[in-house]
Amino acid sequence: MGLSKPLETFISRSDALTPYTFILAVLPLPPDALSVLSQHASEARVPIFYIHSIGFYAHFTAQIPDAFPIVDTHPDPTSTSDLRLLEPWPELLKLAQDTSHNLESMPDDDHGHIPYVILLLHYLEKWKTAHGGATPTAYKDKTAFRDLIRSGMRTSSSAGDEENYEEAISAVLKTLNPHTPSSSVKDVLTAPESKNLTSRTPSFWVIAHAINDFYVRNGVLPLSGSLPDMKAKSADYITLQNTYRLKAQQDVDAVEADVRQLEQQLARTHPIPRDEVAAFCKSAGSVKLVRGRTPQLAHPTTWGDRAAAMATQLSMPDSLLTLYIAFLAYDTYASTHDLFNVGLHRANTRDSYEAEAEKVVGIAESYIDHLLKEAGEHLDEPEYSDVKTAAGNCARELVRAGGAELHNVSAVMGGVVAQEAIKTITEQYVPVDNTCLFDGVGGGMGVLRL
Amino acid sequence: MADIHSTPPPLQSQPTAKERKYDRQLRLWAASGQAALETAHILLINSGTGVVGVEALKNLVLPGIGQFTIQESAQVTESDLGVNFFLVDEDLGKFRAEQARERLLELNPDVQGHAISEVCLRKLRL
Numbered sequence: 039m040g041l042s043k044p045l046e047t048f049i050s051r052s053d054a055l056t057p058y059t060f061i062l063a064v065l066p067l068p069p070d071a072l073s074v075l076s077q078h079a080s081e082a083r084v085p086i087f088y089i090h091s092i093g094f095y096a097h098f099t100a101q102i103p104d105a106f107p108i109v110d111t112h113p114d115p116t117s118t119s120d121l122r123l124l125e126p127w128p129e130l131l132k133l134a135q136d137t138s139h140n141l142e143s144m145p146d147d148d149h150g151h152i153p154y155v156i157l158l159l160h161y162l163e164k165w166k167t168a169h170g171g172a173t174p175t176a177y178k179d180k181t182a183f184r185d186l187i188r189s190g191m192r193t194s195s196s197a198g199d200e201e202n203y204e205e206a207i208s209a210v211l212k213t214l215n216p217h218t219p220s221s222s223v224k225d226v227l228t229a230p231e232s233k234n235l236t237s238r239t240p241s242f243w244v245i246a247h248a249i250n251d252f253y254v255r256n257g258v259l260p261l262s263g264s265l266p267d268m269k270a271k272s273a274d275y276i277t278l279q280n281t282y283r284l285k286a287q288q289d290v291d292a293v294e295a296d297v298r299q300l301e302q303q304l305a306r307t308h309p310i311p312r313d314e315v316a317a318f319c320k321s322a323g324s325v326k327l328v329r330g331r332t333p334q335l336a337h338p339t340t341w342g343d344r345a346a347a348m349a350t351q352l353s354m355p356d357s358l359l360t361l362y363i364a365f366l367a368y369d370t371y372a373s374t375h376d377l378f379n380v381g382l383h384r385a386n387t388r389d390s391y392e393a394e395a396e397k398v399v400g401i402a403e404s405y406i407d408h409l410l411k412e413a414g415e416h417l418d419e420p421e422y423s424d425v426k427t428a429a430g431n432c433a434r435e436l437v438r439a440g441g442a443e444l445h446n447v448s449a450v451m452g453g454v455v456a457q458e459a460i461k462t463i464t465e466q467y468v469p470v471d472n473t474c475l476f477d478g479v480g481g482g483m484g485v486l487r488l
Numbered sequence: 489m490a491d492i493h494s495t496p497p498p499l500q501s502q503p504t505a506k507e508r509k510y511d512r513q514l515r516l517w518a519a520s521g522q523a524a525l526e527t528a529h530i531l532l533i534n535s536g537t538g539v540v541g542v543e544a545l546k547n548l549v550l551p552g553i554g555q556f557t558i559q560e561s562a563q564v565t566e567s568d569l570g571v572n573f574f575l576v577d578e579d580l581g582k583f584r585a586e587q588a589r590e591r592l593l594e595l596n597p598d599v600q601g602h603a604i605s606e607v608c609l610r611k612l613r614l
Contacts (some may be wrong), residue, residue, distance in 0.1 A: 043607035044561040045533065058531035058557065064541040067533065075533070089542035110520075443539040445571045452543025459548060461530045463522035 045320070049074050055178045060463055061086040065335075065365075066372040072335050088335065089455055090365050093439025094478035095432065096451035098364050099488070102330030102462060107242045109317055110466045111325040118324055120262050121213050122285075123158050124173050125341065133281050134159035137274065143191070145168045149192060153270040153278055158195055158213070161187050161206075173189075174214060182212050202269040217258045219323060227253065233446035235300065241310040244303040246325075248296035248443055260289035260319035288367065290316045326473050331420045333488060338368035338405065341412050344488055349413035351486060352406065352425050358484045360425060363409075364432035367402035380437055395437040398432040435479065442483055447478045454483075513551050528553045534560035534585065539572050542588050548576070549592050549599050556592070557602040560585040 043398045048054055049071055055061070064073055065088050071399050079086040083103040090097040122130070138152060138160040152160075163176055165183055174183040185209050219227070226232070231239065232246040253259055263286025265279045299410045301309060318325070334341070341348060351359045371394075372380050380394060394417040410417060417425060454474060461469040473486045507514065510547060514522060530553055535539045538560060545556055564579040574591040575584065585603035593601045 045535075048559055048604060048606060057529055058530050061533065062528045062530060062541055062544055063533045064535045064538060067535055089540050092536075094542065133567050253590060261589070269609070441536055443537045443540060444572055445573065448540035448571075449543050451540050453547055455540070456545040456547030459530070459544070460517070460521075460525065460551065463553075464517045464524045466521050
């Protein structure tokens with residue numbers, strides 16, 4: 039008993055938790071201490087990870103602030119490149135025309151070094167003329183458009199096939215897409231936080247508001263300005279690169295002007311650095327908002343809006359949700375008994391361990407029934423029995439471990455926890471949202487949103 | 489505005505000691521991410537056998553967080569030695585938080601570590 043008191047004394051002091059920017063809490067913990075930690079974390083907007091490692095099983099749940107925006111999600115560059123080919127701005131179009139107006143009569147060397155972006159723009163203009171101004175966005179049209187480009191490729195050239203044409207042909211499918219933002223970007227731009235600005239709103243939302251205005255005005259997001267590598271002569275590539283960069287800077291200028299105006303309207307005292315605006319504009323197509331939530335810890339009373347999703351998850355074979363429920367049952371049992379000696383302190387007789395295990399199994403099974411009832415779901419046999427057996431087996435293994443950790447299981451979970459903590463602290467990449475489970479018996483790991 | 493029309497200058501300066509030390513991870517999260525890590529102060533509330541928390545801290549001390557604090561009142565016992573790689577024989581009977589703190593700090597001298605074992609309170613209550 040003496041072991042848990044120092045924690046409660048420590049966190050009951052006011053300001054005890056204020057120095058910390060991130061909390062790792064290893065479960066099980068006394069319920070009172072847990073609720074203090076959880077409440078502090080959500081009020082102070084400090085991320086807290088709850089971690090379990092017992093026997094062959096491990097788990098962590100991330101409780102991050104309720105609005106956790108990430109600018110730099112490090113997306114796959116090929117999936118997010120925005121060359122603006124379907125809606126080129128006048129300078130880009132002019133550059134394309136200047137570079138490619140004599141395409142048919144060019145010497146082979148020049149012809150084989152026209153950057154593919156210019157080639158695509160050149161043939162797009164041809165296509166538009168032949169199709170009443172329409173662009174090839176349907177798959178069938180794109181195939182025909184590829185044939186159009188291929189018809190311009192010189193195959194007799196001394197250098198063999200023209201690599202720039204090959205690049206243009208292979209870029210058709212992934213670059214000629216409408217420039218509409220993804221739904222997760224729209225979620226950010228239209229979030230209530232970005233609509234209802236105040237003088238104290240975090241700068242992210244002020245910029246999001248300005249970018250939304252930009253989008254409404256222009257129908258496109260600010261240009262990222264990055265240009266992929268391609269076959270080209272150095273001078274041509276640099277000219278093209280500068281055209282993209284200049285346009286990106288002009289977009290940043292426009293967004294920044296809006297930001298300054300908003301700052302004035304809101305009477306904000308600290309101007310948002312231009313670098314921050316520029317970084318947001320550059321990643322505008324891949325920003326992400328994670329909505330953190332307070333997880334269910336021991337003694338769940340209601341599953342709330344999680345019920346339906348969790349019940350659906352239960353009906354899936356081999357779902358790791360049964361392991362999560364076993365951990366909840368274990369913590370509930372531990373918090374009302376001897377916190378760290380479940381399955382241990384009377385363990386010299388086999389009967390007492392089994393009796394304790396069956397109590398935890400009983401709690402886990404009651405959670406499953408409670409969850410299904412709240413969600414208004416019904417599981418047929420044999421699924422219903424299978425789910426209960428799976429949760430029961432997890433619960434028995436947790437009790438059997440007697441509160442002990444296996445170093446290798448803890449090392450795996452420690453690695454995953456640290457990785458996700460780094461994502462959260464740096465506000466880069468997208469962290470686990472919000473529960474990660476490791477099953478060292480079956481050799482499985484998965485993420486659930488609970 | 490004018491500088492964007494010139495080619496970027498070649499990398500002339502030698503990388504700093506820190507850039508060399510953290511070279512690989514800076515490619516993942518850049519100087520901004522590193523700065524965020526270096527201002528972080530992570531509290532570990534440890535319980536039970538307390539291995540997974542220390543393992544997680546190890547992976548945060550190595551890339552260079554600013555500070556960590558371990559809150560744990562348990563003392564080192566025989567059973568810790570087989571499972572916690574940050575405790576050794578001579579730690580027996582000492583506070584786990586304090587001993588793990590010292591071993592973790594050996595991994596990265598740029599990190600500050602603290603331990604809260606609540607010695608007095610614990611003794612009073614026992």
